[in-house]
Amino acid sequence: MKRLCKVYLIIFLLGLACPVVKADGNSSENEKLLQQAEKLLNNYKDSEALLLYEQIIATSADNYEALCKASFLHSRIGDRYTDETQKSKHFAIAREYAQKAYDLNPKDAESNYVMALSIGCQAMISGPKDKLAGINQVKTFLDAALASNSHHAGAWHILGRWYFKMANLNFAEKAASKFMFGGVCEEATNTDAANAIENAIKYSPENIRYYYDLACVYEEMKDDSACIATLEKAINLNLQTKEELEISRRCKLLLHQKKKI
Known part of the structure; x- marks a missing residue:
């Protein structure tokens, strides 16, 4: 009887252990996938x-x-x-x-x-x-x-x-x-x-979209000097994607318009 109880106890413990091993394995695989995904994201492969x-x-x-x-x-x-x-x-x-x-x-x-x-x-x-x-x-x-x-x-x-x-x-x-x-x-x-987008630039200074949006706010405020200064910073950023290059093109166009005024 004691031997039978011992067998049941081992089976019970194994039954508890199996899901844990499976979960740990799944968690480990997910961590690898998260790292791979983050690398792709950082390389603009959305x-x-x-x-x-x-x-x-x-x-x-x-x-x-x-x-x-x-x-x-x-x-x-x-x-x-x-x-x-x-x-x-x-x-x-x-x-x-x-x-x-x-x-x-x-x-x-x-x-x-x-x-x-x-x-x-x-x-x-x-x-x-x-x-x-x-x-x-x-x-x-x-x-x-x-x-x-x-x-x-x-x-x-x-x-x-x-x-x-x-x-x-x-x-x-x-x-x-x-x-x-x-x-x-x-x-x-x-x-x-303007203050909020300036904070965005403060914490992520390489994002050209932030500069363009800030320049548009300054344009609405009729603050040409701040608009021009923001656009000049934008066009000197290191760009990686077609999307960024398109925003840069808009920045250059707006800057050209502002300097003609």
């Missing part, structure tokens, strides 16, 4: 990186890092399309992944950032009412992201764009915003937008 992040999600649906990165990449890739259907498809997946990441870790900067990014992207292709609702909702997630990590360049950049959008609503949009959200747009200024 589609290849996304495939790896989604491979991880397929086997580990609660992998927080993969969910955040996949959401970010769907937003970025979707933004490149001119076709509204393709945009909408990528933005919807971005929002789904962001929501899952947020549910796992609602206080972390990254989950709040990808929530803000995905909601903002969806808002830009929505009708007027949904657009305003989305833009208003973005601010809550940006505040949470920056409360968690005040050095988050991406969150500062979106916040700058949020201030700029809200500060420059047309009459109808301002009236709708005031009616729906209590006039939150009245608190936003172009100076707020």
Whole structure:
């Protein structure tokens, strides 16, 4: 009887041990895939990186890092399309992944950032009412992201764009915003937008998009000297992608226009 009990005890312990070994192996494989994906992302191979992040999600649906990165990449890739259907498809997946990441870790900067990014992207292709609702909702997630990590360049950049959008609503949009959200747009200024994007540049000084957006804010503010200085910094950056080269082309065109004035 004692011998039989001993056999059952060994079987029971082996049964407990097997899942642990499997989980550890899966975790180890995911770590390798995360490293490979990060390397691809750093080398501007977004589609290849996304495939790896989604491979991880397929086997580990609660992998927080993969969910955040996949959401970010769907937003970025979707933004490149001119076709509204393709945009909408990528933005919807971005929002789904962001929501899952947020549910796992609602206080972390990254989950709040990808929530803000995905909601903002969806808002830009929505009708007027949904657009305003989305833009208003973005601010809550940006505040949470920056409360968690005040050095988050991406969150500062979106916040700058949020201030700029809200500060420059047309009459109808301002009236709708005031009616729906209590006039939150009245608190936003172009100076707020410039300050936020300057912080984005401070924490990520090689991102040419930040410089271009900041120059556009200064142009709206009619601050030509600040606009020109920002554009001159932008065109001297070390660029890697076609997207960056296109932004650089816009910077040069705007700089040429400003110097002719």
